[in-house]
Amino acid sequence: MAGPVAALINEFSKLPTVGPKTAARLVFYLLNRPRHEAQSLAEAILRVKDRVRFCSVCHCLTESDPCDLCTDPDRDAATICVVAEAKDVYAIERTGAFKGRYHVLGGLISPMDGIGPAQLHVKELVERIGQQSPHELIIATNPNAEGEATALYLSRLLQPLGTKVTRLAYGLPIGGDLDYADEVTLAKALEGRTTL
C-alpha cells in the first residue's frame, strides 16, 4: 500500500469506533472526492483544534470565553445543570426544555481509571455555587455505576451549601413499549411514578 494512503488509514483507525476496515473505506471515499472537500474537512479539523476552548465558567466547549450559554441574559442563572461531558450539554440543548446554565465535570468519578473528584471540575462547581448561590442544581449524569456514584458524591458534598440538589428521573422511553422495557427500568419507572 502506498505511503500516504496507509498513513491516512492509520490516522483514521485511531479514532473511536473506527477499525482498520472502516478507516480504509473512509480513505478511498475521500480519494474519490474533489480536492476542495478534502481541504474543507482538513480545515474544519484544524479550526476545532485552534479555536475551540473550554469555557472558564461552565467548562463547556466554546469559541469565546465565557461561553454564549454563560453570558446569555435570558438564561436562568439560578438553575445549574451538572453534566459529565460537553456532548451532554448539546443533548440537553436539543430538547429546548432547559433554560438554565450548565456545569461540565469533564468526566465521571472512576478510581479504576484514575479519575477522582480532583481530576474533574468539582472544586470549580463548589466555588461557583459559593459565588452564585443558585436555587437548584440538577445532576444529569448517566444512570450507570459511575454516573450514580458521581451524583451521590456531589449531593453529599453540596448538601452543606444549602442548594437544592435534584437528579434526572428514571423511566420509560417515550413511544416505547412496556413489553420491551427491561425489568429494572420498569421497576424504576414504577418507583418514580407521578400523580396525574
Place this chain on the structure above:
Amino acid sequence: MLLERVALSNFRNYAELDLELAPGLNVFVGANAQGKSNLLEAIAMLGTGKSFRTNHDADTIRTGFELAVVRGEATVRAGGVALACAIAKNGRGTRKTYTLNGRDVRYANFLGKLRVVTFVPSDLQLASGAPGVRRAFLNAALAQDEPRYYRELARYRKTVAQKNALLRGTVAPNPELLEVYDRTLVESGTQLMLARDRFVRALAEAARDAHARFTVGAETLEVAYDPDVAFEAPTSDAVAAAFDARLRDVVESERARKSSVAGPHRDNLRLTLDGTSLGAYGSQGQQRTAVLALKVAEYSVMRERAAEAPLLLLDDVLSELDGERAAAFLRSVGDYEQAFVTATHVPSDLRGDARLYRIDGASVRAQAVA
C-alpha cells in the same frame, strides 16, 4: 420449556449444524472429542450466554474463523422465542452480541429467557472447592432466576472494583467518596444477600430430600447460606443495618489492607453431612452424592420458582457415576420436560421417549432407540 431447534455456525468443531430436538430425553452418544460437549455447551449458551467450560470466548470460535453463532428456537410459557448468541473476534479479544426474537438485546435481557441447569464433571468442585465455586453456583442460578439479581450483582462488583481502586490509591484518598461506595454496596449487597438467603432456604430443603432418597436416609445433608456479614433476620432493614455496621467496623482494616474485606463477595454456601464439613471430611463418594443432590435441588427450585421446567444438561456425568447412582439421578429428575445428556455409550434402561443422536466428527445423526 422446550428447545426445538439449535443451529450452529463455526462453533467449536462444527462448521454448520441445524438440529431438531425432541421433548424428553435427548442423548448425544459418541467417542471422545467428536463434539458432544460442544453441542451441549452451545445449548447452555442460549440460556446463560456464557460457556460452562471456558472464560476465554475465543476458544468457542472454530479454528481459522472470525465468527461463531449459536441460534435456538424454543417454546416457553410466554410463547415462542428465537435466541442467538454470536461471538466475534475483535482485536485481541472477542465481542459477544445477543439477539432475542431478531432484536439485538443486552446481556441482561438475554439471560434467563431459556433457563438451563447444567451438570458437568467440574461441578464436583462444589463440595471440595473454595467458597468462590459455590458463590459462582449461587450467582449462576439466581442470575437466571431473577433479572434484577444479575444487575445488582454487576453493580455490586463494579462498586467493589471502584472502591478497591480508591483504597489502593489510584486517586487521592477521599473518605466521602468511600462512603458513597459503601452506601451503594449496602444497597445492592442487601439485595444479593436477601436473594441468596431465600434461594438457599428453598435449595436446602430440596437438597436434603433428594439426598435422603439417594442414601435411603442413612445420612443427612445440610445446605446453609453462610453470609460473610451475619444478620439477625432476612429483612431489608436488618440486613442493610448489619452490613452498614460491619463496613463501619472495618474502615481501618480496609485502609490498611487496601481492599474491601467485608460483604457478599466473601459469602459461602456451607455443606455438611450429619454435622461435619463435607469439603474437609467427606469421602469422594459422599461428595459426589451431595453434589448430585444439590443439582437435583437446583433443578426443582428453578422449576418451582419459574412455574416451568428448565432444560437439564448433563455433560458426561452419567459415566462419572456408577450405574446405580446414574439411574437414581435420572429417576429423581424423572419429571423433566427436556434433558440433554452426553455419553460415550448408550445408557442402559433408557426411557421409551428418549431420542438418540450419534455424534461423529461434528456430524450429528438422529437414531431410533434400539
